Amino acid sequence: MFDKKAIDAYKAITAPDSLKQRILDLEDSKQITKTQPLIRKYKMAYALAGIFSVLLLNIFIIGSYNETSIMLDTNKTTPNPISAYDSNPRIISKSESIVLPLKLKTHKTAVVKVSVGYLLGNDGTSKEEKEVSKSNEIIWIIDKPLDMSNAEISVTANGKDKIYVLSYEDTQNTWILIKKQN
């Protein structure tokens, strides 16, 4: 139907070189943007991870904020008991009475109770048990101690009890509070 020479002339038509470069440029630009779908793909995961991190941070901050603790001589008590506890009355007898300035850190109402001695409040009252509504300084006084093996102070806040045992640290020559394990 068609002249063979015309068909051959048709078949001799080739795509121009400029077109090849155009296609290769298209492929290059696609490769550059190939990472973008990946980012889009994991966008939700990144967002969730971010939200989760913020939540964790908030929980940590709120947890820390709500935590009630008691410190003695600015040394925060440690959860692990130090084996230097010494109940020897010889050490106790160094002083007529033990005065223990405490710093209570709380954001709730806390009840502080001592097993021996008393708590001296800012108003001059002395009680074995004291309610403290915010962070405050309390002085725990033990007059003429005889047996210090049961000297404990408890802090109750937010329905949780924390009990600290008073202990004498020989190496540092000071009193320390050791948190009692539940």
Next chain:
Amino acid sequence: MGENKHETPSAKEAYNRYSDLLFRLSLSHLGIKEDAEDAVSEVFSKFINKTPFFNDQEHEKAWFIRVTINQCRDMERRRKIRRYTPIEQISQASTEVKDDLNDVLETLQRLPEKYKTVLILFYFEDFSIKDISSTLKITQAAVKMRLSRGRELFKIESEKGGDLYV
């Protein structure tokens, strides 16, 4: 199990395989070199963006041809003025042959797309009726019918002659 999967070629590999065929096909549909380039470029853009999966090389070739024909159809619909690039600008053949080819292509372009495509594939690209059938996803009977009707229309149009393109 043990099925051989056809690896999708890179754009460069696909270009080396099909660019001439697709460019000729586009040119015979659109008649303008720049439009034909745009059509092929758009086809490859779709290929690069979609990264289609092909069962085998025949499937791959058919995909490129079908997408090219669809692309040309869309471009033909959009444009309002038909123009034509004389074949001497794009073929190395002798002047006499180019003139013949110009006449053929001009006439082909006046045919409805469905007849034009099967005539080009069958007579110029050496596709068998079976190949055209699988490529265009139509029955072999439909291919034969279009070839028959296309030939008739071509004869009518070539006898009309005239310069329909500006």
